[in-house]
Amino acid sequence: MWRSRQRERGRVILPTWLFAVTLVAVTALVAGFDALLGTAVGLVPLLIFLPAIVAALGTTPQTAVASVWVLLTVSASAVFLGGGLGENLGAVGFTAAFGALSVLGCRYRINREEEVHRLRSAAAALQRAIMSPLPLRTGQVIVDGIYQPVEEDTMVGGDMYEVAASPYGTRVLIADVQGKGLPAIGEALAVVGAFREAAYRERTLMGVVDALENAVIRHNTYARHTGEPERFVTALVLHIGQGQGVQAVNCGHIEPYLIYDGRAGQVSLGEPGVPLGLARLTPEPRTSAWFAFPPRATLLLCTDGVTEARGPGRSFYPLEERLHEWVGVPPTRLADTLHADLRAFTGAAPPDDVAVLILHRAQPMTGPARTPAFPVS
Structure with missing residues (x-):
């Protein structure tokens, strides 16, 4: 089984290749179901939750990329499917806001993980310093x-x-x-x-x-x-x-x-x-x-x-x-x-x-x- 995550400076992150493949695959899957079902509501707006998932596992740049990707996808879907201007602007604005919050949440998570890692490293260094070499x-x-x-x-x-x-x-x-x-x-x-x-x-x-x-x-x-x-x-x-x-x-x-x-x-x-x-x-x-x-x-x-x-x-x-x-x-x-x-x-x-x-x-x-x-x- 391949490893879905790797370590960097004490943090658990998504490998870049897995992030890119997952982003494209999930988008294609949702868009494909949306086109196949032809629902009036549409499934593409559900992609707004994708940056939040990346924020929990990936890095801040990965979360930002996912947010921009979803924003472009939702915008393209709105243009393709048509609909009212106010409705489309609302969907795009909500997607942009949710993506920005995901980036901020990812940054906060990484700061906390780095702080915990520094504390653990300091404690381990203290243990090594106390024991006789x-x-x-x-x-x-x-x-x-x-x-x-x-x-x-x-x-x-x-x-x-x-x-x-x-x-x-x-x-x-x-x-x-x-x-x-x-x-x-x-x-x-x-x-x-x-x-x-x-x-x-x-x-x-x-x-x-x-x-x-x-x-x-x-x-x-x-x-x-x-x-x-x-x-x-x-x-x-x-x-x-x-x-x-x-x-x-x-x-x-x-x-x-x-x-x-x-x-x-x-x-x-x-x-x-x-x-x-x-x-x-x-x-x-x-x-x-x-x-x-x-x-x-x-x-x-x-x-x-x-x-x-x-x-x-x-x-x-x-x-x-x-x-x-x-x-x-x-x-x-x-x-x-x-x-x-x-x-x-x-x-x-x-x-x-x-x-x-x-x-x-x-x-x-x-x-x-x-x-x-x-x-x-």
Whole structure:
């Protein structure tokens, strides 16, 4: 099926060829029926609604062309069919006025669409500026990845990540705020700020997670006072030290993927904890899990903008299947490979925020060898 519309500067417009073909075809169809039926009233004056339709989908020049075209068509019809002077002048005048209003309406629509697009682009640029640029290196790992906030079609989301080279080791955060829009970005920034502070201050990973929980609660308290809905945040927080073991606290987030020794799969972290902001709703405290991250292994963290991306057939993106195919891809190329394949799968830019972190060891490690905790299935 051909695409009836295309994008330009964040707007949806009619392609010129489709506009021209539609304009001529609709005019010929109406005029043909008018001549065939030979009605006393005539169908050609119904074309005055054509500029309004173009104004809803096309550009201002296209709407102006459609208005002039319809005005000429109605004028020619009036001359051809005859009729009273006053009646003809009234029809032509009404057509001209309706066409002018259509042009003004189209200009207003485009201004509004451009304003919304600028706001979305500014919000996405703010998200990119707040997050640490990738790739980056700490004493334990090299981190690459993808960060692609949504700028079109839907409101901006609240995916986030951060990597902190603390005195205790590398702390890694990847998280996703419930909902979309500027309030979601505000909560994301609050979580990132809390993580940056707590990652350097807290000796334990659970201390870092508690600080994130408190940050979400404080932000929700403020949101409640301003009339905004309270939100929760799914998050995965890691601590990577000098040994091969990685400590993880899963707050309702997607478990990490590990590529090692020709195999790929999700790491089993056990039962996930509740998302950030919901700890008071359950008596069960959050727990941490350990898994092996040996030399030459690659660790991939992501948000649901990857796992829930849909292809043309509405099927979900098969991330684990792709990782099995890419076990031989160097970690320095994995981010670009995934990004290109994801765009090819969806047929366009993904409709949701995408955040992916790809980690591999920066130096040889100490400690006994461990076996990666791949799932049994």
